Amino acid sequence: MIRFDNVSKVYPKQTRPALRDVSLEVEKGEFVFLVGSSGSGKSTFLRLILREERASHGQVHVLGKDLGRISNWKVPQIRRQLGTVFQDFRLLPNKTVAENVAFAQEVIGKSRGEIRKSVPQVLDLVGLGGKEDRMPGELSGGEQQRVAIARAFVNRPKLLICDEPTGNLDPQTSVGIMKLLDRINRTGTTVVMATHDQNIVDQMRKRVIELEKGRLVRDQARGVYGYQH
Amino acid sequence: MRAQFVLSEIGVGLRRNLTMTFAVIVSVALSLALFGGSLLMSDQVNTMKGYWYDKVNVSIFLCNKNDAESDPNCAKGAVTEDQKSQIKADLEKMSVVDTVTYESQDEAYKHYKEQFGDSPLASSLTPDQMQESYRIKLKDPEKYQVIATAFDGRDGVQSVQDQKGLLDNLFELLNGMNWAARAVMALMLVVALMLIVNTVRVSAFSRRRETGIMRLVGASGFYIQAPFIMEAAVAGLIGGTLACAFLLIGRYFLIDHGLALADQLELINFIGWDVVLAKLPLILATSFLMPALAAFFALRKYLKV
Numbered sequence: 001m002i003r004f005d006n007v008s009k010v011y012p013k014q015t016r017p018a019l020r021d022v023s024l025e026v027e028k029g030e031f032v033f034l035v036g037s038s039g040s041g042k043s044t045f046l047r048l049i050l051r052e053e054r055a056s057h058g059q060v061h062v063l064g065k066d067l068g069r070i071s072n073w074k075v076p077q078i079r080r081q082l083g084t085v086f087q088d089f090r091l092l093p094n095k096t097v098a099e100n101v102a103f104a105q106e107v108i109g110k111s112r113g114e115i116r117k118s119v120p121q122v123l124d125l126v127g128l129g130g131k132e133d134r135m136p137g138e139l140s141g142g143e144q145q146r147v148a149i150a151r152a153f154v155n156r157p158k159l160l161i162c163d164e165p166t167g168n169l170d171p172q173t174s175v176g177i178m179k180l181l182d183r184i185n186r187t188g189t190t191v192v193m194a195t196h197d198q199n200i201v202d203q204m205r206k207r208v209i210e211l212e213k214g215r216l217v218r219d220q221a222r223g224v225y226g227y228q229h
Numbered sequence: 230m231r232a233q234f235v236l237s238e239i240g241v242g243l244r245r246n247l248t249m250t251f252a253v254i255v256s257v258a259l260s261l262a263l264f265g266g267s268l269l270m271s272d273q274v275n276t277m278k279g280y281w282y283d284k285v286n287v288s289i290f291l292c293n294k295n296d297a298e299s300d301p302n303c304a305k306g307a308v309t310e311d312q313k314s315q316i317k318a319d320l321e322k323m324s325v326v327d328t329v330t331y332e333s334q335d336e337a338y339k340h341y342k343e344q345f346g347d348s349p350l351a352s353s354l355t356p357d358q359m360q361e362s363y364r365i366k367l368k369d370p371e372k373y374q375v376i377a378t379a380f381d382g383r384d385g386v387q388s389v390q391d392q393k394g395l396l397d398n399l400f401e402l403l404n405g406m407n408w409a410a411r412a413v414m415a416l417m418l419v420v421a422l423m424l425i426v427n428t429v430r431v432s433a434f435s436r437r438r439e440t441g442i443m444r445l446v447g448a449s450g451f452y453i454q455a456p457f458i459m460e461a462a463v464a465g466l467i468g469g470t471l472a473c474a475f476l477l478i479g480r481y482f483l484i485d486h487g488l489a490l491a492d493q494l495e496l497i498n499f500i501g502w503d504v505v506l507a508k509l510p511l512i513l514a515t516s517f518l519m520p521a522l523a524a525f526f527a528l529r530k531y532l533k534v
Contacts, residue, residue: 050445073450080447090442107448155446 001159001190002026002049007058009044009214017056018044020214026192028158031185033201034194035225036211042194045211046161049192050082051075063158080108083152083160083189087167089144091136097123097147098132104151118154126150126180142173146180153184160184162193166200174200198225238456239463242432249428250464256424257468257516260417262475265512267410269476273500274403278396280498282370285392289316289363289380292387293334296360300387308361308385316363316380323379325372326365334359360387418519421468425461425520426527432457433528454528461524462517469516473509480505 002025009019019041026032034042047053048060051067060067063081070078091100098119105115123129126146136144145165152160162181166174178200185191195201201208201224208223209216218226243250291313292303320329332340337359345351365376373391381389433440443453484490484499 076444076447076449078447079445082447084445090438090445092439092442103442104446107443107446107452109452151442151446 001028001030001063002192003059003061004048005059005061007048007055007060009041009048009053010056017214019048019055019211021058022211022214022216023058024209024216024219026190028190029185029188031182031191031204031206032193033204033206033208033223034192034211035196035201035208039213040211041214042211043163044214046163046192046194049159049161050084051078076108080155081158083149083155083157085145085148085152085160085162085165087164089136089141089148089168091144091147091151093136096133096135097128097139100136100147101151101154104154108155110155122150122154125153125183127176140173141169142176145169145173145177149177149180149184153189157189159190159192162191162195164195164197165193166195166197171199178204201225235456235459239459242436242456242460243463245435246428246432249424249431250460253421253424253428253461253464253520254468254471256417256421257465257520258471258475260414260421261469261472261512261516262479263410263414263417264515265472265476265508266479267407267414268508268511269480269500269505270403270407270410272504274400274407276498276500278400281396282393285370285396286364286366287373287376288390288392289320289365289376290387290390291316291361291363292385293357293360295358296387302382302387303385305384312383312385313361316383316386319379320363320365323375325367325369325375327368328366330364332362332364334361337362422519422523425465425523428464429457429461429524429527432460454525457528458521458524461520465520466513466517469513472512472516476505476508476512 004022004024007019007022008017010017022041022045034045036042044053048055048067049062051060051062051070054068062078065078067078092103095103101119101122102115105118110118120129120132123132126149128143128146128150131139131143136147139147145168149165160181165181166177169177174197181191181193182204205222205224208218208220208226210218210220210226220226291308292300292306294307296303297306317329317331320326334356338354338356341354341359342351367373367376370393373393377389377391380386440453480500480502481487490499
């Protein structure tokens with residue numbers, strides 16, 4: 001699903017690499033936590049998977065494609081098979097819940113019939129049935145994140161990338177979000193989630209990858225958060 | 230791609246930047262109106278050239294008895310029959326010459342009377358004061374110089390005159406004005422393009438949230454850029470339509486009505502509606518292609534994949 005072969009990333013005008021010689025593999029259907037302090041390279045790791053950046057050295061394979069070798073105009077094709085969820089939700093404030101989710105399908109040219117069918121379905125899945133016509137501003141943080149997850153999942157991606165999805169949420173709401181992500185993972189979708197949330201990592205007992213100053217320092221099946229900060 | 234979705238995005242974008250959109254429309258309209266105007270002006274000059282060059286001759290004026298006394302070119306006396314027939318023969322041998330007609334002193338006197346019959350000078354004139362001349366029509370009116378070099382200074386020839394020279398001064402003036410119009414047009418065009426680039430960037434910036442999400446869910450670069458490009462194209466097209474209206478109104482009021490130049494200057498044949506209409510597709514095409522291209526290049530930096 002994801003394979004990093006000796007990947008390093010040096011941003012222009014910076015001497016210290018953001019990632020140093022990272023090699024790892026994520027199999028189909030896995031749930032992986034990505035932990036590490038701020039500046040450890042988590043965001044760079046995710047940006048490389050999304051191909052917002054290119055690796056300086058080594059190869060990044062996602063869904064069997066070498067991201068260093070595909071041309072810019074093919075990148076959208078890869079991204080359609082990925083879902084992304086962020087700490088700050090990134091919803092469109094002037095569109096309703098249903099429109100926000102539908103937006104993800106409209107912009108890749110899905111038919112109206114398809115959209116009418118899949119939007120209520122996915123909103124039910126994330127537990128927002130009946131709130132289709134609300135505006136994001138009227139929802140709680142947890143509900144907004146559910147909308148964002150619905151939008152990320154509506155195109156049935158094979159891989160879900162989450163960048164601190166519970167970072168803005170209280171512990172109880174976070175548990176709800178994690179249950180939802182777990183459910184999505186059980187449908188066969190691979191989930192890679194960067195997080196600082198110790199409780200969540202410790203409770204879920206999933207594979208944990210830890211980065212420190214750009215190096216891969218731990219890769220543990222059924223791991224825990226593992227370090228104090 | 231769903232047309233309705235794209236159209237609604239364009240509408241939102243245009244309304245959001247209403248003042249900028251208005252500025253784009255006005256500058257595109259003015260620059261393209263000038264562009265069309267200068268195209269029509271060159272057409273007008275060409276029509277006039279075609280019309281007048283057909284009527285102009287090169288004239289070889291021959292020495293008469295009076296000239297023999299007063300004009301240094303005719304120091305060797307009035308033209309002789311031999312010289313006349315030699316000139317005629319030489320003219321007919323030249324490949325640039327189309328037709329040669331001879332105007333006798335009597336004919337010249339008659340023409341002069343017709344044109345200036347009322348003037349006091351005309352009544353004191355006698356036929357033998359007039360000059361004989363050869364009126365030469367050239368195949369190519371630009372080749373006047375060939376005749377001039379061949380016959381200027383020859384015995385019996387008083388002067389070689391090209392009527393085209395008189396017209397050329399006028400045409401040069403018109404051409405000069407045309408170039409001035411083009412310079413203004415070029416400046417306006419640059420202004421219009423910069424406005425478009427700026428408008429598109431503002432538009433892209435104010436919608437960066439939307440475009441960011443579009444990128445994440447895998448919308449193609451074209452799909453993300455299309456609303457912005459179409460926005461510029463629609464604004465440009467409105468401007469282009471206005472420019473077309475300016476040209477049509479301009480022809481209507483300058484030539485047929487209002488100033489009614491066609492009535493006042495009967496000697497000039499003006500360009501017809503067909504010529505004006507023929508320019509409109511070009512102007513409309515420019516009006517939306519140019520802003521669309523400008524937007525495309527403006528976005529390359531802002532909306533990277």
